[in-house]
Amino acid sequence: MSVAWVGSQPVSLTDAIRNAAKLLGSSRCPVFTLDADVHGTRSAIALAERLGGAYDHAMGEVLAREVALFTDHGGMFTTPGEARRRSSLIVIVGDIPAAHHDLLQAWAGSQPDLGDRHKRSWFHIDGADTPRAATFARKLKATPLRAEGQSLGSVLGVLRAGLQNRATAVSVSNFDRFRKALAGALFPVFVFSGASGEAPGLVMLQGLIADLNKTGRASSVFLPADDDAWGTALTSLWMTGFPPRTGFSNSLPSYDPGRWDIQRMIRDKEADLHVWMSTRGGETPPKGGRIALISLSKTDAPTPGAKVTISVGKPGIDHDAVSYSSRIGTFRAVPAGKPSELPNISSIINRLAEALPGQRALPC
C-alpha cells in the first residue's frame, strides 16, 4: 500500500519528503492548517517559525470565537469534574456539540457528592438561532428558557436583566423557576461551547455569571467546539505566547485573527503554499484559491490537487497521543486505539525540517 504520492504518482516516503521540502524551501509565504495532537502541533509550529509562515487550526473559525472570549473578556470557569461532583443545577447554553453529549448524559446519571448534594436539575437557554439545541436538551429533561423569535444572545440579555429585576421588552419562558433554582443551588454551572452562539452572547453569559457571583457562587464549564483545536490553541500559547492565527515575521510571532486567517490568505492569494493536515479521514482540502498544496492526511489515495501527499496516522488511534480532553479539562496521554504503521505528523514534519536547506533539526 502506498503512503506517499507526488501528484497522483505513488513514490517512496523519502522522495515525497524531498519534494515537499523543495516546495517549502522556495515558498514565499507558506501557511499551515493544523489538525494534530500536542506533539504534531509543536512540530508544525516550529516548522512554521523556521519558514516564516503562518498557522491556524482546521477548525479555526469557531476556535477564533472561543479564543476571543478569553482575549477580549475572560470569565469564570470550572472543570467538568468539579461540575459533576458539585453542581446540582446545570444550565446548558445554546447548542452543545454532539461530541460532548456523552459527558452531559453521564452527569445526568450521577449525583453531586459535594456542596449542596441536591438532585441535579437542568435548564436550557435556547435561541431562535440554535435550532438543533433543543432536541438534546429534551433528553436531559432540561427546562427551556426561550423567547419567541429571539436569538440566544438576546435571551441571555433578557435573563441577565431579569435577574437584576430590570424590565425588558420580552419575557423568557420559565424565568421564575429559573430564578428560584438559582437561589436554591450552591454552585450552579452554565455549560457552553464556541458553537453555542455568537461571541457577544458568550460575553453576556459571562456577565450574567459575574453578576451571580456578587452574592452567591456560579461558574461555567467551557466545552470546546473541538477538543483537538483547543489543544492546539493551548500548545500554540506556550510555544509562541499566542493562540492560532499567528504568523511569523522576522522570526517573531505576531497574532492577528484577521491577518493570519489561513483560509482568507489562501482565498486572497497572499499565501503561495498550503500545508494541509487532516487526520480525521475523508476530508478534502478547502476549496477556493488554487495554490500549491502539501497534504499530510490519513488517506490511502493522493489528495486531489495536492503536489505532495503523505499519509499519516491519527493521534490516539494509529499511535499514542497527547490530546486535550474536555472530559477532564486538560491534556491526557491517549494510548493508540488501533496501532498501525502510519507515521505520526511530528515525525514527518521533523523529516521535512531536516530536508530543508540548512538541515537543522527542530527543537521538538
Add this chain to the structure above:
Amino acid sequence: MKALTFSLLAEPEERLDLSALTPAGLAGLTDLDIARLRIGSGRQPATVGDVFKVTGRNVENIVIEGGSTRIDKVGTGLALGAIRVTGAVGSQAGRQMTGGSLLIEGSAGHHAGSGMSGGRLEIKGNAGDCLGGPLAGEITGMEGGMLIVRGKAGNYAGERLRRGIIAILRGCGDYAGYRMIAGTIAVTGRVGATPGYLMKRGSLLFDRRPEFLAPTFIDCGETDIAFSGLFDRFLIREKIIDRPLLGASPGKFGGDLAVSGKGEILFRRGR
C-alpha cells in the same frame, strides 16, 4: 512644496505595513532612507522602493496613489498633517491616530480607525468590520476624533467606543456600538441586528427605526430634542450629511438593560 507621493507600481504580492509612512515617521529621512524602509513582513520583505515610486517632498502632506486591500496600517499614529489614499486600503487604517487628517478615497478593510483618539478619518467607500474597534485583546475602542464612512460599514462598528463621533452614511452590519462606553455613532441607512448590545452609555443615532433590536432595550417614547437638533446641525455643518438625521421628534430606546442601561438609541420616526 509638492505632496510627498507614493505611487503604487503594481499590486503587492504580500501584505504591507505602511505604519512608517507618516509625517513623523518620515521627517528628516533622505530619499534613499525612505526607499529602503522595510514595509513587507514575509520571508523576502519588500521595501518602499520595491513597491512605490516616490515623488515630492512635503512630508506634512502625504499622498498614496493607487490603492490595494493589502496595504495595512496606513496613517498609524498620525498626529498632524494629512495623508490621502486615492484608492482602497487594507486593515487598521488610521490605527491609534491622535490628530491630523486621513482620507481614504476607496474602501477600507477591518479595524479602520482602531483605537484612534483624535483627528479626522474619512473613508469615501465602505469600511470593514470593527470600525474604530479594539484589536484582539485590547479593551478600549476609539477614544476620540471623528470617523466618517460615506459607504457602508461592516459588523461591530464602534465596538467599545469611548469618546468621539462615528458617522456612517449607507448603513452598517450587526452589533453597531457593541459594548460601547460613551461617544456617538450616527448611521443613515439600514442597520443590522442588535445595535448597542451590551452598551453602557453613549448614543446611537439612526435615520430609521432599527429592525432587530435586542429586547434589553425599551421604548422611552419621545425624547428631548435639544440634543438631537444640536447634533443634526453639527453633522450638517461638518458636511457629513446634508439634511437632518433625526428630525423634529425622534424616538428613543434605552439600554442595554442587561448592563447598566444608560445608553440610548435615538431614531427618526415615520420611516
Add this chain to the structure above:
Amino acid sequence: MLIRLTGGEVVDPVNGATSKRDVWIRDGVLADAAKGEKPDEIHDVSGCIVMAGAIDIHSHIGGGNVNTARLLLPEHHRAHQPRPANTPLSNAGWSTFQTGTLYAQMGFTTVVEPAMPPYTALHTHLELADIPIIDKATLAILGNDDFTLSLLRNNKSTAMLDDYIAWVVGSTRALGVKVINAGAAAAFKENVRSFSLDDVVPEYGLSSRKIVKSLQASVNRLGIPHPLHVHANNLGIAGSADTAAATIAASEGVPMHLAHLQFYGYGTGGKRKFSSEAARLAEAVNGNPDVTIDIGQVMFGQTVTISSDVMRQFSAIGNANPKKTVIMDGDGNGGGGIVPYRYKQDYYGSLQWAVGLELFLLIDDPWRVFFTTDHPNGAPFTAYPELFELLMSSDARDAKSTELNATALGMTTLASVRREYTLEEIAIMTRAAPAKLLGLKDRGHLGTGAIADVAVYRKGKDIAKMFREAALVFKNGDLVVKNGKVTHYRFGKTLRLNPPPDKAMVKRMQAFHEERYGLSLDWFTFPDSAIHREDPFAEVPWNS
C-alpha cells in the same frame, strides 16, 4: 571535554572564601585542576566573577494558569513589527522559549515552577519540557482537594496521608509539595469569601491550620527534602502580617517554607490603614530557625498576577488593569485566578516595594531568605538584576526612593536600614541556599563533582547590567550564553522525586476516580513517553 576558566574571581561561599582561581569542567562536571593536561577550551575570565548557576525557587513559568494568562493577554506582548521595547511585558519571558532564553542570559540554570495542580501535571510538564537550556522542577499543590480533606476529616491514619502524598508527588513528577491558602479554594466553592488560619472549611469541619500542620508533618515524615511550601491565608490584605506571624509560629520547630512573604507584610496603621509590618515579620523569621521564606518583591509597571489562590484572586477582580480576568474553580487543588495588574508608584505600590526590601534586609540569615518576585506576580523575573542592585547598594535604594511616595516610605524602616548584600550573600541566596532548600546536592556551588552550571559576570559599577547579561554561562558544561546572548540551545531536565507508589493507595485511587469522576485512573496519570523527549526527568534522592 576539558574546559578551564582562568583569571576569574570565584565567589563560592560553600567552598571557601572568594579568591582568584581557575575553575575546571570535565565532561559536564566541575573537576579538580587537571595538572599537565591540555584543556580543550580555555576561557579567559579575568575581570569577571564566577559563580555557580543561579537557582530560582519560585517562579510561575509554566502550566495551565500561566498559559491562561497568555491567552487572556495577547496584547501584552503583541509583536508589533518591529516590537517596541516598551510594550508591557515585552521582555517578560512569555513563551516557553523566551523563558529559558531570558533566564539563561542572566546566569540562571535551574528554576522551580511552584504551583502544579496534580490533575494538570501533564500540561505543566509539557510546558516545562519546552523551556530550553535550564533545568526545571515543580511543586505539587495539595490541601484543597476532597481526598486530602476527607482523610483528615475522617481521622484516617497519618500513614495513609503519607501514602497519598507520596503517590501524588510520584505520579505528578514533583520535587515537593505546596499548599495554597489551605482549604480556601474548597470553601470558596461554598461561597465563603474570607478565610484565615483558624477558619473552617464548611464541607469538612477542618481549619486551615489543621490542613497545613498535617501536610507539613507528612512532608517531613516522608523525607521530602523541600519543606512544605506554604502560601498562607489572607494574601495582600491589610493586616495579613498577623496571619503570617501566626503561620510562622505554627511551624513549631518543623521545617516550613513561606512563599512571597512581602504580600503578607501589611498592617492596618496609618491614614490609609495599610502599613508595613516587615520589621515584625523579619524578627519572627529571625527567631524561628526552621522557617525559610521568599520575598515576592514588587517592582513597578505592568504585570499579571497568576495564582491558585482563587479566593484572593476573585477579590482582586476590581483592581484588574486592564479590566479582564479569568477565575477558575478547579478540581480540588487546581484552578486559580489571572488578574492583570499595574504596580504604580503611588502609596500602595511604594509601600509594597519597601516592605519587600525591608524583609530582604532585616532577615539576617541569607540561607533562609530567598529572592523572588513571585514571577510574574510582583514583577517579571527579568526584573531580578535591578533587584540585586537594590540589595547590594543602599545608594540605589535611596535614589529609587526619591521617585516614590514619601508618605508610604515614611511608614517603613527602609531609609534607616543601610545593609548592603555582599556578593557572597548574593551567591548564598541565589545558589547555595536554594540548592540546600530543594535538596539538590549536585548544584548551587562550584565544588568538585557538582554539575557544571556556571555563570560568569563581568564586574562593573552597574550591578544590574552585570547580572542582566552574563559574560558566559555553562549548563552541564555546555557553553550556552556569551556576552548576554544565548549562543547554543539545549534542553535540560525536570527534577523530580520518585517514591515507589504504595499498592493499596493506587487501588484506592482507582476506586476513587472511577466512583467520583466516572473515569479510570489512567485519565489522570501519564507515562514519561507522553513528554516526547529523551529522558525528560532526572531523579532527586529523598532524605533518609
